[in-house]
Amino acid sequence: DIQLTQSPSFLSASVGDRVTITCRASQGITSNLAWYQQKPGKAPKLLIYAASTLQSGVPSRFSGSGSGTEFTLTINSLQPEDFTTYYCQQLNTYPITFGQGTRLEIK
Amino acid sequence: EVQVLESGGGLVQPGGSLRLSCAASGFTFSTYAMSWVRQAPGKGLEWVSDITYSGGGTYYADSVKGRFTISRDNSKSTLYLHMNSLRAEDTAVYYCARRSSVAPRAFDYWGQGTLVTVSS
Numbered sequence: 265d266i267q268l269t270q271s272p273s274f275l276s277a278s279v280g281d282r283v284t285i286t287c288r289a290s291q292g293i294t295s296n297l298a299w300y301q302q303k304p305g306k307a308p309k310l311l312i313y314a315a316s317t318l319q320s321g322v323p324s325r326f327s328g329s330g331s332g333t334e335f336t337l338t339i340n341s342l343q344p345e346d347f348t349t350y351y352c353q354q355l356n357t358y359p360i361t362f363g364q365g366t367r368l369e370i371k
Numbered sequence: 372e373v374q375v376l377e378s379g380g381g382l383v384q385p386g387g388s389l390r391l392s393c394a395a396s397g398f399t400f401s402t403y404a405m406s407w408v409r410q411a412p413g414k415g416l417e418w419v420s421d422i423t424y425s426g427g428g429t430y431y432a433d434s435v436k437g438r439f440t441i442s443r444d445n446s447k448s449t450l451y452l453h454m455n456s457l458r459a460e461d462t463a464v465y466y467c468a469r470r471s472s473v474a475p476r477a478f479d480y481w482g483q484g485t486l487v488t489v490s491s
Contacts, residue, residue, distance in 0.1 A: 298477035307481035351416055355475040358430045360418040
C-alpha cells in the first residue's frame with residue numbers, strides 16, 4: 265500500500281498568513297494526488313486534484329504543486345474559514361489512501 | 372444540483388449486518404464511478420470501497436474485504452454498501468462520494484454521511 269505522510273500534523277497561524285502543508289508518498293504517484301478540506305461535522309470538500317488543478321469554485325488563495333513523491337498545499341492570505349483540517353489523497357493505485365490530516369489552528 | 376444522500380446507518384451488535392444506501396441526483400449516475408469512505412470518531416479518512424460506473428468492477432480496502440459488498444442500481448441512481456460480520460472497529464461515519472470524470476478521478480461530491488455504531 266502507498267503511505268501518505270502529511271507534515272506538519274498541527275499548524276498554528278494567523279489570519280493573513282501564508283502556510284504550506286506537505287504530503288509525502290512512500291512511492292511515486294506521478295500527479296495522482298488530491299487535497300481536501302474538512303470542517304467539523306461536515307463532509308470533506310475537494311480543493312485540488314491532479315496535484316495542482318484547482319477545483320471549480322475553490323478560492324484562488326489555495327494552490328497545489330508537486331509530482332512523484334512530494335506534494336504541497338499552499339494557502340495564501342489565510343481567512344478565518346480556512347482554520348480547519350486538510351487531507352491529501354492518492355488515487356494512483358488501489359487501495360486509495362489518505363494522509364493522516366493536518367489541523368490548522370488560529371494562533 | 373449534484374446531490375448524494377446516504378441512509379441506513381444505526382446501532383448494530385457485533386457480528387451483525389447493515390445495508391447503507393446512497394441516493395444520487397442531479398447527474399447521470401450511470402456514467403460515474405462511486406466510492407464509500409469512512410471516518411471513525413475523532414480519526415482521519417479511510418477509503419472503504421469503489422465501484423465502476425457499470426458495476427462491473429469493485430475494489431475494497433483490506434480491512435473490509437470479504438465482509439462488505441458494494442453494489443449499485445443504475446435504474447434507481449442508488450449506491451449500496453452491504454456490511455456483514457460487523458466489528459467494533461467498523462464504527463464510523465460512512466460517506467458516499469462521486470468520482471470525478473476527470474483524471475485522476477478525485478472525489479468531487481460527497482454526501483453528509485451516515486453513522487454506523489457497532490456495539491453490544
